[in-house]
Amino acid sequence: MKLPSPSDACCAPRAVDCGPPAVVPDLPLHDGAADEALAQLARALAHPARVRLLRILVARGTCVCGELVAELPLAQSTVSQHLKVLKDAGLVRGTVEGPRTCYCVDVGVLTRAQALLGALGTGEGT
Secondary structure, three states, X not given: OOOOOOOOOOOOOOOOOOOOOOOOOXXXXXXXXXXXXXXXXXXHOOOXXXXXXXXXXXXXXXOEOOOHHHHOOOOHHHHHHHHHHHHHOOOEEEEEEOOXXXXXXXXXXXXXXXXXXXXXXXXXXX
């Protein structure tokens, strides 16, 4: 999956700002904190609808406001709950624009998740 760059990851075609990206420190990939971070991210991705939402946001590479509900065979309230889980884990950012919230991927957090997952296969830190 090709990630948008941090500069264009959110809202380039729209005048909507999804808020500041999370500050993702360059932490070790093989310690207890890394294991906890990976577990938290895995819990957030533990439902196919959340994986699909993340794929949609990555593919769009921009802020998405109301269109996400149309992409899934789920009620608006269910989609909102799944987005809340992704947002709480830091994988997406969102800002309120009038009666709706616009979402985009936090590229730094997603990149960290990819690094943590990749480190599982190295056998280090055991």
